[in-house]
Amino acid sequence: MNLQNKNKFVFFEDFERTCYDTVVDRSQIPYLHYPKPKxxxxxxxxxxxxxxxxxxxxQRSGSGWFETLLNSHINVSSNGEIFGPKSRRDNASSIIETLDKVYNLDWLTSSSKNECSAAIGFKWMLNQGLMQHPKEIVHYFNDRGVNVIFLLRRNMLRRLVSILANAYDKDAKLLNGVHVSHVHSAEEASLLSKYKPKINITSLKSDLRGMESTAVKALDYFNSTRHIIIYYEDLIKDPAEKLIEVEDFLKLPQMNLTSQQVKIHKGALSEHIENWEEVNKTLSGTAYEKFLQADY
Known part of the structure; x- marks a missing residue:
């Protein structure tokens, strides 16, 4: 009997496998990513x-200030309002394409730290496509393990004052002929706060109701994501405590976070609204009366 030897070759496919440090909380593995930027x-x-x-x-909820605080952390890169341009949010596909680029570390801005960034993200305003495609975005966030930080305002009347004042300055350019949405000195803040908007009392309650409704819908849409809710008023009152909450949420080492931005509208709202008496009368005795006396 002739025995014929047959050489058998076993091919091993080379592949990459992520090795997790033994000190990592295993429940956090879905939120850990190892990008391969192009x-x-x-x-x-x-x-x-x-x-x-x-x-x-x-808009006008303190997100600019909050983001500068986060970006002062050596391990954080937050890239601003990337969905400002409409072309990036025309449809769900363009949104997903943009998200992939950001989270793969291929979105290079002045906020980009270095190859060792431990947390990467951006600001997303509710009126920038997010509320139009919640199902697709929630699926993406849950699939990719994106951590959502809600930064909202309780006092929508103060937000309205800030919106109107900012809109006015786009044309007036009160600061040396240049429009700015944020300032970095008490002098600049004082100059911008001199303008007192006149509020439309006919639509005021409806406007406030609409703002609150939008925030409630967003929280409902994204309830299934891993998220934290930070209110601007709490952040103003005790920034150190709230920022520690955010650092813990993102599993970042604690650092002293700072910002050069200065708050524009301080003190009683009566000092910042031209037709204060009308506004006060319109909201007194309503669910929005609480907004009238909240000072910070």
């Missing part, structure tokens, strides 16, 4: 996990 090499930080986040907010 625009640069993470080199020695290739094995360092990155957490993904989105600051979900509304």
């Amino acid at each position: 625009t640069f090499n993470r080199s020695e930080c290739d094995g360092n996990p990155v957490r993904l986040f989105a600051i979900v907010s509304m």
